[in-house]
Amino acid sequence: MQINQKLVEKFFSGQCTAAEARLVSKYLADENNREVYLNSEEWEHFEPVEKVDEKISDRIYVKVLDHIHDKRETRRIRFRYLAYAASIVLIATVGLVAYKLTNNRVAKPSYVASNRSKPVTRVETFITNTSAVKKNYTLPDGTIVELYPKSEVSYFPFDQGKRDVNLTGQALFRVHKDKTKPFTVFANNLATTALGTVFKITAFKKGLYTKVRLIEGKVMVKPLSKLLSAGVETVYLLPGKVFTVNMQTYAASVKPFNVEAPKQLETLDPGKAIVTEAAIVFDNEPLSGVFNALETKLNIKINFTPSELIKMEFTGQYEFGRDDIDGFLKMIGSLNNLTVDKTDVGYTIKKIK
Template structure:
């Protein structure tokens, strides 16, 4: 992949990239450091005009049109040649003569300009951060991060649940902040749930090492892969457990995980995932448990059919109501 499509470049500048375009851009950037350097220069040219404090909206729009016209006049963007960069620079500079003050204002704004991304109540959303870190947001979760990380650290804020695969950088710690905890890593994989319940936050570690700081406590705790830390937000009490961390994060692969779960716990999980009420018949054995993982289907009927195949239970629907009952053998 030596060329970058013009549409992807324009969508990137306008923050309109689709998930597929972001993935293509990420792969292209990983091919060479020169790709990242040249893309950064074009982005600088674009934003220098937008952040110049003396430009009105009409001039900014016209400058954008000139830049995008220059992009369209090239069959594809080949960064081995500087001609396109010079053309793009002229297109911007014609209408936006940016001083050092404008340049400084752009970088200051970019470092502190926050982007907020949320997953809907029915879907998992994947986010690619500026450093190449991948984040999967669980349902109704929100992530805030700067348009550009500082040289010293990579700060993000989380409300809800997210699975992180953090790009390694020993000189730039990756920090996740929630209402109750601050997580610091250099490069690792972990699942962080800030709303496990009203009073608890949980973090499970798959790879690497994580340091946890309670926001109301100066102490620091370090956990290793296979451990989960649970923080009581009211009492600040911390508990560490051994867990199958992969099972804790299966949701980001669109899977549902059950571990020695009785029917009450299974139903509670399904009700939360599908936002629906399920009635449990009194004849179901409450001590019966199920362990395993299954695909989370878009429709709950498909998920229930898979569950009934694994357990001696069945279900029926009456309008919007779902009833579970045990099969008597």
Template sequence: MDENKLEEEFKKIWDETPVSHSDTEKETSWEEFHSKVFPSKKKKFKVWRYAAAAAALIFAGIGAEMYFNRSPLQDTIYLASNVIENTTSKVQTVVLPDSSRVELNPNSKIKYANNFEDNRKIEIEGEGYFKVKKDKKHPFQVFCNETITKVLGTSFTVKGYPEKDVAVELYEGSVQMSVADQDKKWILKPGEKFTYGSKVAEVAEFNRFIDFENEKLSVVSIYLESNYGYKVRIPQEYGNQRITVRINKKEDLKMIVQLISEMYNLNFEVNEKLKQITFQ
């Protein structure tokens, strides 16, 4: 590589380096570096020596964000990461770059790389419900403490806080569970729950449905309010109507609302601003 090309490459790296200085300070430091590395055409032999030193300095300067912040998110280096934390008292929906969704519980956070669409790895601390977009070329992986949940397209919950057990509940699809430093794999089916704690992994069944057996429609509306955060208004004359239905606990609210409207031949209106559903 000739000196001009080398100079261009170093300037590009220098400008892209995410250091915590102003543009003026970064430009000043570049000029100082440039004057030492490329002082004149007569000192070409010093370029590579300075280049090695400069590379070491650049690596050290951005190590906290790029090179030394190694985590389960990556097999290769990534430039930066996104951290999303739910500091509210309500569940928040996060749409990931690949259109997958995470319903993030309070006091929980996720972290993923900027190249997420090609490197679908995500770390979670706390609890979240994942609805994963299918992509066979890029498997979706969730890291929680020592566990890894690997999926292609499915919906599941992951719960794991520091120094606490990890629990993964599968609602739809299929996932493969693994634990750091262990060769064994666990394949979950819908309705199965994987738990890991004190170096012990277990798989057991759990009830992913809620059943309403000849129950008042008003009771179902209360359930929707408490689990989805939407107020439900139904005509007074329908309040005592009876309903028998089985609902996936993580079913989309829209699907449930459409089901009720078809069963009772009702129209409905959703007010997102007020978080209210009105049947009429």
């Protein structure tokens, strides 16, 4: 008896005789014969609609579990399990071929969309200073970058437990404090890593020297690629130290440098808080003056009752880029027995009764 598409269609529609069914079943057991009715691409995209009846599936599952701990029947379990698996594969194959044949009657097969999630495209952001003056930029985590002329930074989203930034040129970084996400700047085969600090890197492509100056905190400067092969070692910088490497000879050194005091930009009235390039500095400042200064410079709204803050003062500084306003206000609140509640428009501060 000759096997043809008409006979196979009869087989799946249940119209074959017993002899014909045995013949077609044997024919489809050969993988090469199945390829006549469906190709590898269709197999790749196919998702059978029909499933094994839940009662049958449950019986198979229970049957396997009943014997899985019986050491005396290890071989029998193996063969039974394979038989069950083969049965399920056969059912899936039958449904697949039937799907193909049915769709051939009306049109080309349309593929069922996969439930597998597509990989998320991560887009790199570039910031370039083409002007003749230094410019300030704020990164997504709150870090402030003072980018010098003819310099560029780039970064991918900070969503994978780290904050990596590429630098070409010169920039000062006021790194936002976040112990869970190290902040690393890659420049001229050096990786400078910090958790929350202020440092300045000079790394022009054609520059003879690459330099890392630490102004506050602590950083690790790690050589990569050519510098690592040339024997440049990892160093840990302390404030007031500069790491310098000659990009031709690969000679490296650590020397002290004079840390310039932050330039004073303005004095806020009436509280007399001093604003520098790096921070708002408070010296025995009444809390009402502290909150007013934060409102002005950070463009936020802080609601409070002045009479509740009498004789309350604060000495310290709010560092741009490094400090988080939530944490800063809560720190002041805990020191002065105040509650700090975040609202839709800002913050509300009250004295604890």
